[in-house]
Amino acid sequence: MEIRKGTLKDLEAIAAVEAACFPAAEAATAEEFAGRLQQYGDHFWLLWEGERLLAFVDGFCTDWxxxxxxxYADASLHRENGAWQMIFGVNTIPACRRQGYAGQLLQQAIADARAQGRKGLVLTCKEALVHYYAKFGFVNEGVSGSTHGGVVWYQMRLKF
Structure with missing residues (x-):
């Protein structure tokens, strides 16, 4: 298995994994991923097994x-030297869940953000996953202002 950064060549595989992991109202589109990969492909962490994408984590950096x-919709808001690494998605294909793949990618994203001198990482998740992200040091800050996909999200923050 190999962890590497994202490029436009990965677009089809990324969009397919996203579609397998999220309902349509919550999933990013291939067009959105194309913009993300062009603006901040270095902030994608992809776990490949041969030619198969098993899992990925993506997000951008900002001072907000x-x-x-x-x-989620405007990749141009990325600021390479931003204080915070935002995490937009943590995706593992259903057949490969509960094998630690998402955790490996999160640990890599955390290590990279620390090495880049960021203040920390921020993500949102559904209530059922609050405990999962807490295992990595993320702290629940309560219900997020996000209404993405018509779902209640909780904002989680890991400070360095």
């Missing part, structure tokens, strides 16, 4: 302290 819905 909270994750907002507009960040």
């Amino acid at each position: 302290p909270d994750l907002t819905d507009e960040m």
